[in-house]
Amino acid sequence: MEEYGFSGIVISLQFKNNIIREYITCSIDSGDGRFSSLCTIVYALNQMTSRRILWRDLLTFKYNVNGSWIIGGDFNAITSYDEKIGGVPVSDADIEDFQSFITISQLLHIRSIGCYFTWNNKQDVETRIWSRLDRCLVNEDWIHLYTTSQVEYLLPSCSDNSPALLIIEDDDDIEGKGLFKFFNMWVKHPDFISTVKSIWEQNIEGYKMYSFHSKLKKLKHALKELNKKHFMNINEQVLRSKDDLADIQRLLSEDLFNLGLIVREKECIKKYDRLLDCESSYKQKANISWSLERDKGSKFFYSIMKKKRHLNRILTLYTESGTRISDRSGIITKIVDYYKKLLGNSVSTT
Template identity: 35%
Template sequence: MGNLYLTVCPNWCFTTNLSCHYNGRIVLAWDPDEFQIDIIHMGSQLIHTCVTPRSSDKGFFCTFIYGFNTPTERESLWAPLTSFSNLNHQAWLVMGDFNSIMEMEDRIGALVRLADIKPMRNCMATCNLTQVKTIGRQFTWNNKQEGENRVFSRIDRVLSNTAWDDKFPTAEAMYLPEGTFDHCPMILSTLSTCQSKKPFRFYNMWTSSPDFLPIIEKHWEKYVYGCPMFRIIQKLKWIKQDLRVLNKSGYSNIEATKIQLQHQLADIQNKLHTDPTDALLATEEKAIDAAYRTAKENHLSFLHQTSKAHWLEQGDENSRAFYQSIR
């Protein structure tokens, strides 16, 4: 690593987790003129840090990940992440090569089992982490094999909690072409914006979620010390944070969800026409039909609310223009 330290980034600071694994699997480098990095915890699969930009006070926690190759070895990765989440409620970013997938669609060319996605999904749900907006390559790794042996996977991710999203609302992760490597390089950008903060809007479609009422009840039953108005405002802030997480987990792309369920319904119905006596297919059709109806209602509700909001905004702009014209 000496050549890297001396020639590529001669004035930068470096650290590795060599003390936790004989290969030193993670190398972390930063420009000390731009960032102050405090190392909080090191393990064989992660480095947990506190990052403070020199140019602002928008500090945050960042955990850099390089997960082991097998599910058994990766078991020791999830517990520290859960522990960091329980100890910290400030802005937090988790990024790197998890060597694990979160969705059934995250791998093509090889079989995906529910057991492959369950550990990471459970951990991310426990930690209240969601994916930062991504652009560029959909699959971040491939095995460079030929023909039917080629496997594509989405195993590199950038995840964040609600506090980080609020602090960096314009952030996005760009996955570049892999070139001669098996992984796609990633650039995380937190573009500054001069626009005002996007206001919070309540969508009626959220009430269709089985988690909606538990979220309201959980925070409304909490005791808050202070005057009645302060207590209400504090409870609404807690509810707003959880509703944003709920929106990202199931309502962030409702039109795509509706179309996907529509295709699934058509596919299962085609199978039923081929084998009308299959009881399992009939049960599956009923479940997908119910999910599709809910998704369709959510989409219509969303369109109704957004169109009404746009109409009100346009009317407000027209009123201001009319006022200015008669002054």
């Protein structure tokens, strides 16, 4: 174990002797205690057999990780055909093998900007190869702790690979309101109609469009309260409802024509079906297709939702002249100036 410290960051490196590995892991902790994570740097070999050993080792390591973890570097593999131009075509087996590793490990790509192709062989036009070999993957704990993070792949300069700049913003410092999204599950709740009616029947003075806009704003807050009151921790509600139904059916199996148990079974089935419908609405929220039903409602599932919810945040901006802006005030000023220039200035109508 060796430790290095700089700029308030402490890095602990763990080395294993007499073993040739394609990755190295370190622990990174900030001096102010606001950041702490395991970080694994990968440099995969060219042979698929060697990479399979690497995938296996990383999976074994992942199952022993408690806390946030980021893994990045040159994986020497791609996830789709559009991640390579030139050279010998990549085989289906290579792509499927890497995709399978990412799926099984339940690691997520963090948002990336900058150079799409992170590697090239620096050769002439006829033999030039471009490929996206570098990437950063994170576990669900990273998503929950450091949602507002991204990796920027910079210009490669003299290297074959683009350097990766990891940017992590503090969620507490992010200003602005989240987008409002309507969920179909609300419509099936018995309080939905009365909630909408109570808002829509209010008398609001002013122009029709002002009245319409005001009611929509009030309805948004009312529906958020409805969601908070009845649909929070939906996965736990589904599990409890399933257990309640199983308990009733066990009792009913010993008393087949018990009227009270039959009525309670119907009520439990109705509640369980309703909660399952609500849970499936989170699929709508995540906007993702799930191949495995066991993922629905899991911690990994909610990590996907949180990751997608923050994709619209801008952490880095380049001006027309190529100047890089990363401070929040500068980004806001540049965006406002752009739209002022685009939309023009207000003029007097008198």
